[in-house]
Amino acid sequence: MIPKKKRTRLLSFLFLLLIAGLYVSLVKGSVKTNFVDLWNFLIHSDQTHAQIFIHLRLSRALLAFLVGASLSLSGAILQGYFQNPMAGPFVVGVSSGASFGAVLALILGLNMSFWGFSLQNVWAFASGFAIVSLVYILSQRRGVFKMETLLLTGIAAGALASSLTSFLIFFKSESFEQAVFWLLGSFQLADWNHIRVIFPIFILCFLISQWLAKDMNLLVMGDEIAQSLGCSVNQTRKIFLIVSTLLASSSVSVSGIIGFVGLIIPHWVRLLIGPDHRYLFFSSSIMGGVFLMFCDFLARTIFSGSELPIGIITAAVGAPFFIYLLNQRR
Amino acid sequence: MNTIFKYTAPALCLLFFLNPAIIGNQRLTIKDDLGDTHVFGSPPQRIISLAPNVTEILFALGLENKIIGVTRYCNHPKKAQTKNRIGGIVDPDLEKIIDLRPDLIIAFRGNPLRLIKRLKSLDLPVFVLEIGTTLESVFSLIQRIGLVTQRENAAKDLVAHLNGDLEKTRDRLKNVRTRPKVFINLHGKGLWTCGKNSFMNDLVREAKGTNIAGEVPRAWSNYNREELIHQNPDHIVVLAKIEKDYLEVKTWFVEEAHLESIHAVQKDKISFLNEDLVTRPGPRIFEAFDQLARILHPSSFEDDK
Numbered sequence: 001m002i003p004k005k006k007r008t009r010l011l012s013f014l015f016l017l018l019i020a021g022l023y024v025s026l027v028k029g030s031v032k033t034n035f036v037d038l039w040n041f042l043i044h045s046d047q048t049h050a051q052i053f054i055h056l057r058l059s060r061a062l063l064a065f066l067v068g069a070s071l072s073l074s075g076a077i078l079q080g081y082f083q084n085p086m087a088g089p090f091v092v093g094v095s096s097g098a099s100f101g102a103v104l105a106l107i108l109g110l111n112m113s114f115w116g117f118s119l120q121n122v123w124a125f126a127s128g129f130a131i132v133s134l135v136y137i138l139s140q141r142r143g144v145f146k147m148e149t150l151l152l153t154g155i156a157a158g159a160l161a162s163s164l165t166s167f168l169i170f171f172k173s174e175s176f177e178q179a180v181f182w183l184l185g186s187f188q189l190a191d192w193n194h195i196r197v198i199f200p201i202f203i204l205c206f207l208i209s210q211w212l213a214k215d216m217n218l219l220v221m222g223d224e225i226a227q228s229l230g231c232s233v234n235q236t237r238k239i240f241l242i243v244s245t246l247l248a249s250s251s252v253s254v255s256g257i258i259g260f261v262g263l264i265i266p267h268w269v270r271l272l273i274g275p276d277h278r279y280l281f282f283s284s285s286i287m288g289g290v291f292l293m294f295c296d297f298l299a300r301t302i303f304s305g306s307e308l309p310i311g312i313i314t315a316a317v318g319a320p321f322f323i324y325l326l327n328q329r330r
Numbered sequence: 331m332n333t334i335f336k337y338t339a340p341a342l343c344l345l346f347f348l349n350p351a352i353i354g355n356q357r358l359t360i361k362d363d364l365g366d367t368h369v370f371g372s373p374p375q376r377i378i379s380l381a382p383n384v385t386e387i388l389f390a391l392g393l394e395n396k397i398i399g400v401t402r403y404c405n406h407p408k409k410a411q412t413k414n415r416i417g418g419i420v421d422p423d424l425e426k427i428i429d430l431r432p433d434l435i436i437a438f439r440g441n442p443l444r445l446i447k448r449l450k451s452l453d454l455p456v457f458v459l460e461i462g463t464t465l466e467s468v469f470s471l472i473q474r475i476g477l478v479t480q481r482e483n484a485a486k487d488l489v490a491h492l493n494g495d496l497e498k499t500r501d502r503l504k505n506v507r508t509r510p511k512v513f514i515n516l517h518g519k520g521l522w523t524c525g526k527n528s529f530m531n532d533l534v535r536e537a538k539g540t541n542i543a544g545e546v547p548r549a550w551s552n553y554n555r556e557e558l559i560h561q562n563p564d565h566i567v568v569l570a571k572i573e574k575d576y577l578e579v580k581t582w583f584v585e586e587a588h589l590e591s592i593h594a595v596q597k598d599k600i601s602f603l604n605e606d607l608v609t610r611p612g613p614r615i616f617e618a619f620d621q622l623a624r625i626l627h628p629s630s631f632e633d634d635k
Contacts, residue, residue, distance in 0.1 A: 031429040051428045055452055171548075181444075188421060189448040306402075307421055 007273050007283070014286045018065075021293040025061035026053055028301055060190040064296040064310075065289035066198050067187075067251040068261055070205070072288025074247035075262030076269070076281055077209055080216045081240050085270070086151055088263035089248035093131040093158035095257045098249035099182050100161040101127030103168050121197060121253045128249035131157050132241065184309035185258035187296050194254040201250045205243045206285060212236060213277040220275070260314045261288055264322045271325060291318075360478060363439070363460035364446070373480040374434035378427060381419060381438045383612035384459070385410050387472055388436070390488055390613045391481045399430050406606065406614070420445065427454065436475065461611050464532045465496065465619060468611045488613065495616045499623050502630045503538050510564035510626055512539040513553070513594070518575070519582045521553045529611055537622040539565070559591055565626060566594040569605040576602040601625045 027038055031052060041049040071089060078087040078094075089095045105123035135157050139150035165182060180186070209216075215236045218226035223233045248262065265288040266280065273279055295313040302308060358370040378399035379385040385404040388397055394409060399416040414430060417423040420442050427435070427449070435456045437446055449456045457478055459471060469489045476485020512534050516522040524530040525546030534541040542561040543553055566583060570576040580600045589595050603625070607618040624631050 029425050030423045031425040051452060052425050056424055056428070188424075189444055191448060191451055193451075306417060 007279055010269075010272055010283060011286070014283070014290055017290045018286065018293075021065075021290055021297065022061055025293060025297050026057050028297070029057060030300075030304055055191065059192050059195060060187050060296065060300075061293055063190040063194050063198070063254065064187050064293045066195065066202055067255050067258065068265075068292025068295075069285040069289035070198065070202050070247040070251045071258065071262040071292070072265035072269075072284045073202075073206060073209065073281060074244040074251075075288075076266035076277070076284040077216070077240050077244040077247075078262075079266050079270075080220055080277055080280075081237065081244070082150055083220055084150070085267050086263075087154075088266075089244070089251075090158065090257070090259050090262060091151065092154040093135050093161060094128045094245055094248040095252055095259075095262075096158035096161035096165070097131030098124040098128035098245075098252040099257050100165045100168075101125070101249070102253045103165050103182055107168055118197070118253075121250055124249040124253040125246055127161070128252070129242070129245045131161055132245055136241070180309055181256045183257060184311040185256035186299075186307070186309055187255055188300075188307055190255075198250050198254055201246060205247050206281070208239065208243050209281050210278070212239060213281055216240065216277040217275075220277075255310075257311070258292070258314060259311050260318045261292055264318045265291055268322065268325060358477075358480070360457075362456075362458045364458045366450070366458070368455065368457055368478070370478060370480070374478070376430065376432045376434070377479065378416060378430060378432040378435045379404065380416075380422060380435060380441050381610075382406070382606070383461075383471075383610035384436045384438060384475065386610060386612035386614060387475050388479070391472075391476060391479065391484045393479055393481065396479070398432060399427065424448070424452065428452065434478065436478070461529070463527055463529055465529075465536055465615065468613075468615055469493065471611060472613075492613060492616050496619065499616070499620045500536070503623055503627060506538045506627050506630060509538050509540045511542050511561060512565045512567060512626065513542050513558060513561070513563040515566060515568045515579060515583075516550070517569075519579060519587075521555060521558065523551060523553045525549055525551045529615075530608060533608065533615070533619055533622060536619060537626050539622075539626045555587070555589070559589060562592055564593050564597075564599060566592075566600045567603050567622065567625060568600060569603050569608055571605050573602060 027033060027035060029052070033049070033052070037049060038053065041053055074094070075088040078089065078092055079085055081087070082092070101123035102120050104127070105120040135150065135154045138153045139146055141149070162183070169182065215226070215231045218229050218231045219233065219236065226236075227233050251258070266284045269280060269284045269287050273283060292310075292314070295317060296310055298317070299308045299310045299313045302313075360368050360370065362368060373396075375396055376398045377388060377393065377396050379388055379397060380401060382401065382404045385397070385400045386406055388394075389407050389410065397410075397413055399414040400410050401419055401422065402415050402417060403419060404410045404413070414426070416426050416430070419440060422445070433455060435449065435454055437449070437456050437458045439458065439460050441458075446456055446458055459474055461467065461471065469492070472489055472492075473482075473485050476482050476488075514523050514530055514534065516524060523543045523546075524541070525543050525548045527547070528549040531541050531544055534544070542558075542563050543551060546553075568576050568579045568583075570579065580602075583589060583600055584595055594600055603618065603621060607614050607621070
């Protein structure tokens with residue numbers, strides 16, 4: 001069906017984009033630097049540039065990559081899981097739920113951390129998981145799964161979680177900045193500690209989903225068929241739900257809610273290379289990472305002197321392109 | 331063991347007493363309002379301010395030449411506008427800050443905590459100050475800034491001078507017995523006002539007025555229009571950057587807001603107060619205090635001019 005050549009082409013293209021993205025993220029910024037500065041830094045390692053290159057730009061670019069990869073992997077899993085291209089961490093309510101948990105932990109003062117893994121992440125995961133389970137249970141009617149119900153319940157539950165988050169911020173927060181962070185997302189204060197939190201989670205989830213990708217291919221054909229082909233449906237479903245929630249909630253707890261990535265990237269990749277999850281998971285991750293890295297680069301460089309919340313960029317860049325893509329396919 | 335101690339003990343004692351002399355200049359250890367300890371050797375030479383009121387205080391302490399960066403909101407004094415802009419209060423540009431190589435960054439608790447933590451994790455010398463909620467807390471703010479910049483004398487003089495201004499105005503008000511009801515209008519037409527734990531609330535109290543939103547437990551709040559009619563304030567004080575904005579808000583109050591029944595609207599007691607003056611707990615807050623006192627109690631100021 002989909003020739004191997006096409007996949008290789010996409011992956012090598014993405015790899016080139018990744019290198020280019022890392023390069024521009026490192027070289028461009030509000031402090032004027034160029035390739036020579038970067039080179040000098042690598043050779044002579046002077047202190048000021050070390051901070052700018054390593055602690056500000058590199059950590060930020062890598063964090064954007066990891067969050068983008070996590071969100072679109074989470075989206076790819078959810079789209080397979082619910083057999084619906086409209087699913088995504090934001091649509092089924094995971095993101096909003098996780099953001100509510102994170103803000104609640106922050107306000108209750110429960111944000112202590114052990115080995116870089118903070119209790120806030122646990123809260124984000126717990127409430128994200130609670131929301132998605134609720135949505136799942138509510139959208140089943142006598143054992144029959146209804147897609148419209150799923151999407152509507154997801155949107156409603158997400159809106160409820162968002163409103164609770166806004167409520168907490170409105171009454172308890174020290175500043176408006178927090179509202180912008182938790183509701184629109186930002187990498188402005190990215191640092192290596194965030195990467196330490198999200199990197200192991202991403203790798204773990206990625207390996208698990210890659211390992212179970214074959215089973216996902218079966219699940220898409222319907223639970224009975226999957227069962228008859230030797231896949232333990234219930235267990236696999238549980239694992240996938242946990243993995244996708246973990247991915248989305250860990251991203252939210254380091255960067256706030258970033259919409260659109262988890263919805264459009266997996267969809268886009270599926271249009272390009274077909275529905276085989278063995279390749280879909282991997283390519284979505286890379287594509288999502290590169291996409292968000294570029295979006296963050298734009299967010300911090302478009303206007304000198306002030307930054308745009310990244311959610312504005314992801315939607316502004318993503319949506320028109322997505323619509324174009326959908327129309328082309330028709 | 332004993333003999334070693336016998337010989338070294340006096341030497342140790344001597345060292346202990348000579349210590350400051352040996353080091354030459356004193357090393358200052360000061361805790362900031364987040365509880366973090368800072369050690370200062372020689373006076374800071376490259377200062378970045380993360381708030382307009384801090385910038386105003388630094389200028390008033392004669393530190394003009396030591397300031398290397400201010401926020402985009404720092405517009406006073408005029409010379410502050412010629413300094414490097416490092417971005418906003420909640421979204422400063424970290425790259426620019428690092429590139430300027432500051433040896434002191436003065437932040438306040440209006441800068442988000444996440445931001446302050448990030449600056450600290452980059453090993454930047456951030457000194458965080460609590461602003462307080464009373465007029466007099468400005469004095470301790472000035473003294474703390476004087477201490478970390480090693481301008482204690484200048485700070486002392488400034489405080490004495492400002493305290494003189496404060497007392498002068500207070501003196502005018504000392505025979506005032508009635509406290510008119512005041513509604514402070516913060517931004518434009520939204521009926522945003524300041525509650526209990528705000529600086530403005532203390533300003534109104536000091537100016538012998540009653541803030542009708544003074545019981546609202548939050549610092550900032552969106553006031554209810556029915557409640558406004560019910561409370562019936564004698565004065566509405568509109569904070570605005572420029573007179574044009576004030577006139578717009580005033581027109582709204584008089585013509586569109588359906589508040590004709592309010593005393594302040596009926597008697598045309600809708601006044602203008604410069605937003606920058608009032609909202610920045612710095613040296614100019616006492617000017618704002620004087621202006622507000624004149625608005626609320628014009629008769630107490632009749633004999634000067």
